[in-house]
Amino acid sequence: MPELPEVEVVRTGLMPLAGRRVRAVRVLHPRAVRRQPGGTAEFEHRLLGQVLAEPRRRGKYLWFPLAGTDEALLAHLGMSGQMLLADAPGVGAGADLGPHVRVVVDLDGTGPNLRFADQRTFGGLTVVDAEAGLPVPVQHIARDPFDPGFDPDAVMRLIRGSHRGIKRVLLDQTVVSGIGNIYADEALWRARIHYDRSADRLPRRAVATLLASAVAVMAEALAAGGTSFDALYVNVNGQSGWFDRSLSVYGQADRPCPRCGTPIRRDRFMNRSSYFCPRCQRPGRPTAA
């Protein structure tokens, strides 16, 4: 569910926690920390007493460096994860917590506490080592287009060197991170490129337009507080974003293309959906060997 803009909204909302010390930790659902070597006990032990530094993000990964250490509290929201601020302590709260709260982290001093909620449990938290300021599980994730070190030429080469369909490449977080199903479809529509055109057959200019479109649509979504279709994506205060009103194709099957009026089509693709305008976004020639 959350792509780069949504994760960035969450990161910004977590800034007030910087500088606070972890007073108590409770894992309520072990699946939420399944990536932690050593499981729940190890997670709680490594986090207790640590001081959260200013939250950081790469692509869809989010983490708090732990002050004075080479460790980090790493979060991935998966499809339905939420980082929520709550005034009341979570440890010992029992049934007063929402239905999908998986981990509670209470902090010293004045201000809110942290809760990790996740309906589908594809997301999770871990306490991990960091190298050069980057958590180890994030080392293999490419920089996202908002990273000052983002290298457009390198991404261009990777994309045009792939025999895959362009959308598969766009969703590959080791090529460029942060783009998910919504913003891939929106960027492809803006650039008038069919999702299954072979990446290595796209002109440089088309790829450049596509990347610029991805940056533009994600920046607009960020300014709108992200995309929410329901209560699954919310900011740290439980509020929805409203970029869903600005979507041109995603989820718009049978509705008119905002550019040409042709009904938007939905194809099954990669075990999910691809939305596109069959007139603005023509498939390439069939792949020739």
Add this chain to the structure above:
DNA sequence: CACGGAACCTGCCCGC
């Protein structure tokens, strides 16, 4: 090794 598809979960919505 590159690629494509299934698996991992819960809950909602729709049609029958």
Add this chain to the structure above:
DNA sequence: TGCGGGCAGGTTCCGT
């Protein structure tokens, strides 16, 4: 009213 199928913002793993 109830049940089965389809669908959902992502990543990882396994087979080809």
